[in-house]
Amino acid sequence: MKNLTITLFLIFSPEVFAVEVGLPQEIYVPVFRDPGEKDLIVGPLFVDTVPVTNLEFLSFLKKYPQFQKSKIPSLFADSNYLSRWPNDLTFAKGESRFPVTEVSWFIANRYCEAQGKRLPTIAEWEVASDAQSPELESKILDWYGRPGAKLRNVGKGSPNKFGLKDMHGLIWEWVANFSESIMSGDSRGGSPTDSMFCGGAALKAKDPRLYAAFMRFAFRSSLTAKYTSNNLGFRCVKDKKEGVK
Amino acid sequence: MNLFFCILFSIFQISYAHMGHDKELKSIPRLTDASIFQLNSTWKNQKGESIKLPDLRGKPRLLIMLYTKCETSCPLIVEDLKQISRELNSKEIEVSLFSFDSARETPKSLLDFADKRKLPSDWTLFTSDANAVAELAAALGVRYKHLQNGDYIHSNVIFFINDQGEIVTQKEGLKTSSADFIKKIKQTLKTSDELKKSSK
Numbered sequence: 001m002k003n004l005t006i007t008l009f010l011i012f013s014p015e016v017f018a019v020e021v022g023l024p025q026e027i028y029v030p031v032f033r034d035p036g037e038k039d040l041i042v043g044p045l046f047v048d049t050v051p052v053t054n055l056e057f058l059s060f061l062k063k064y065p066q067f068q069k070s071k072i073p074s075l076f077a078d079s080n081y082l083s084r085w086p087n088d089l090t091f092a093k094g095e096s097r098f099p100v101t102e103v104s105w106f107i108a109n110r111y112c113e114a115q116g117k118r119l120p121t122i123a124e125w126e127v128a129s130d131a132q133s134p135e136l137e138s139k140i141l142d143w144y145g146r147p148g149a150k151l152r153n154v155g156k157g158s159p160n161k162f163g164l165k166d167m168h169g170l171i172w173e174w175v176a177n178f179s180e181s182i183m184s185g186d187s188r189g190g191s192p193t194d195s196m197f198c199g200g201a202a203l204k205a206k207d208p209r210l211y212a213a214f215m216r217f218a219f220r221s222s223l224t225a226k227y228t229s230n231n232l233g234f235r236c237v238k239d240k241k242e243g244v245k
Numbered sequence: 246m247n248l249f250f251c252i253l254f255s256i257f258q259i260s261y262a263h264m265g266h267d268k269e270l271k272s273i274p275r276l277t278d279a280s281i282f283q284l285n286s287t288w289k290n291q292k293g294e295s296i297k298l299p300d301l302r303g304k305p306r307l308l309i310m311l312y313t314k315c316e317t318s319c320p321l322i323v324e325d326l327k328q329i330s331r332e333l334n335s336k337e338i339e340v341s342l343f344s345f346d347s348a349r350e351t352p353k354s355l356l357d358f359a360d361k362r363k364l365p366s367d368w369t370l371f372t373s374d375a376n377a378v379a380e381l382a383a384a385l386g387v388r389y390k391h392l393q394n395g396d397y398i399h400s401n402v403i404f405f406i407n408d409q410g411e412i413v414t415q416k417e418g419l420k421t422s423s424a425d426f427i428k429k430i431k432q433t434l435k436t437s438d439e440l441k442k443s444s445k
Contacts, residue, residue, distance in 0.1 A: 036394045074278040075384055105383060179382065180390035182398065225383030 020046040021163040022240065028123035031132070031213040040123045047120065047128050048235035050154035050165050051099035051173065052111065054091035060111050061089060067107055077104035080228045097153040099171050099233040105225040108174045108234040117236035119176040122220070124237060129167035130160045132213065136168065140212045143169045149231070172219060174234040181221035276302075280410035281384045286377035288343070291355035291370045298381070301410070305434065306339045308404045310378075310387050312346035312397050313358035313370075321419050322401050323362050329403065329416075329423050330365070333430060340368040345382070345389050345397045347375040385412070405430050407437070 023045040030037055061068050068088040072081055082102050085091050091098075103111075105119075112118050120128065130136060143149065149169075157166045167173075276283050282299040289295055309326060311319040323342075330340055344350040350372035359370060382389055389399035403416045403426070413433050416426040 034390065034392060034398060036392045036396065038393050040393075073276075073280075073283055075280065075283050106380070109380075176379070177390075179388040182388050182390065182400070224386055 019049050020238065021049050023047050023124075023128055023162055023237075026127045028127050029132075030123075031210050032217055042121070042124045042127050044240040045120075045124060045128075046238040046240055047124075047162070047164055048117075048237070049159075049163065051171060051233045051235045052108075053097050053154055054085075054100045055096040057100040057103070057111065058089060058091060060114060064110070064114065067110065072107075075226065076106040077226050078228055081107075082228075084230070095151070097155070098151050099154050099166070101151065101171055101230055101233045102228040103174075103233065104228050105174050105178065105223070109176070112234075112236035115236055117238045119174055119234060120237045121177050122175045122180060125173065125175045126213075126216075128162060128164055128237075130162065131168070131216070132210075133161075136160075137212060140168045144212065144215050151231075171231050171233040172229075174232065175220065178220045178223050179225070181217050277409050277411060279412070281381070281406065281412070282410035284377075284380050284384060286373055286380060288371040288373040288377065289352050291352050291359055293352040296371070299410075301339075301341065303408050304339045305337060305408050305413075305430075305437075306341055306406050308341045308343065308385075308406055309402070310343045310345055310382060310385070310389070310399065312344050312399075313350060313354050314346065314395065315397065318399075318401050318419055320362065322403065323364070325416075325419065325423070326403055327364075329427060332423070332427055335434065337434065338430075340365070342368065342370045343378070343381060344370065344372045345378055345391070345399060346395075347373060347378050348391075349395065405433070407433065 023043045025041060025043040028040040028042050030039070065071060065088075067076075069082040069085060070088050080102055081104060082100075084095070084102060091100075109119055126132065131140060152170065154170070155165050157169055159165050160167055276299070280302075282302050284298050286298050287295055288298065307326060307330060309322060311322060313319070326340065326342075330338070344355065352372070355370035355372060358364075359368065364370075381387075385402070385404060387400050387402060389397050391397055401417070401419050405413050405415065405426070407413050414426060414429040416423060
């Protein structure tokens with residue numbers, strides 16, 4: 001009976017949990033601009049409704065044993081990789097629908113690739129998360145202010161205006177080009193970060209509410225590709241080809 | 246009938262290729278955990294030849310990432326690299342330059358850059374697609390950003406990697422002193438020489 005339940009669960013899980021949401025073409029307005037940086041057009045895209053779960057990640061690890069925790073080379077992930085998992089093919093009890101965390105950029109990348117998808121870019125993630133909407137601002141800042149908040153099942157939060165869930169309030173998420181956030185000004189003259197930190201008027205940004213966007217910028221700039229953390233997971237996206245529904 | 250032979254022939258070819266591959270795997274020891282040669286991306290050099298990253302195994306190497314249309318920091322880092330290479334004065338060490346510019350770089354633009362900057366003829370310059378660039382940069386910890394006008398903002402780092410593809414030491418920033426970097430490289434080469442001698 002238990003096996004049957006699990007089988008049914010696996011059969012239906014893609015429809016129930018891993019559905020994608022279509023993101024229309026939108027314009028991304030960067031909050032912190034480098035010289036020569038313009039607004040970007042993103043989409044149309046398909047975005048995973050919820051972050052990738054432990055259960056979904058397990059089937060990936062079964063197919064690609066080289067990414068199991070006992071076998072992962074240090075080039076691709078730090079020693080904290082999947083440390084919540086008791087062993088290679090077991091996640092912690094009761095956490096099948098928790099978002100998978102403690103996964104590095106390299107492996108998140110490979111996971112999405114294996115699904116015929118990819119990680120979202122910063123621009124895509126910022127648009128999809130609706131993070132710059134004033135209504136969400138206080139909710140987001142409140143969550144940023146509670147470090148170490150506990151993990152839970154994905155999909156419990158209310159959907160945002162695109163129908164996406166858990167974009168805020170559960171985990172931080174990997175983006176393809178996280179390394180574009182560069183805090184130190186040493187490789188470029190007149191970078192936006194220079195003015196961000198120089199003097200008392202720390203943020204050049206016009207709107208103090210953009211503090212949340214700054215937090216994400218700072219967080220991404222602190223990441224390295226093999227870094228893993230308990231509150232860092234990911235979701236995948238797929239380009240929506242012209243003429244395909 | 247033709248089709249049948251065609252299929253049969255392909256099967257032979259495939260199995261033959263596999264046999265060769267197995268042999269190759271056996272003769273080379275496994276890559277180390279931290280080796281960047283675990284990235285199996287394909288690159289083109291300034292002569293238009295294709296190489297796979299693991300092909301670079303076997304020689305210690307100075308390595309930088311840049312792009313040849315870069316007018317500001319790249320000429321400086323290349324001069325820096327020339328100076329370091331001269332000071333090391335070692336025939337053993339190879340020098341490789343990897344381009345960020347997957348969109349515009351070609352073997353010809355690499356060759357033009359080598360000419361313009363008067364790079365030593367044994368230096369190699371490489372270009373590849375955006376994924377290969379992203380993975381290599383990630384493995385090295387190099388940060389970069391592609392701007393819409395085609396330019397790249399990037400960290401300026403010179404790496405020294407050993408013959409197995411592990412990063413031994415690195416020099417960050419422009420106009421910083423090379424003394425410690427060079428000292429560390431010389432030490433590493435000396436130790437590996439001694440190891441080789443004692444194992445003989």
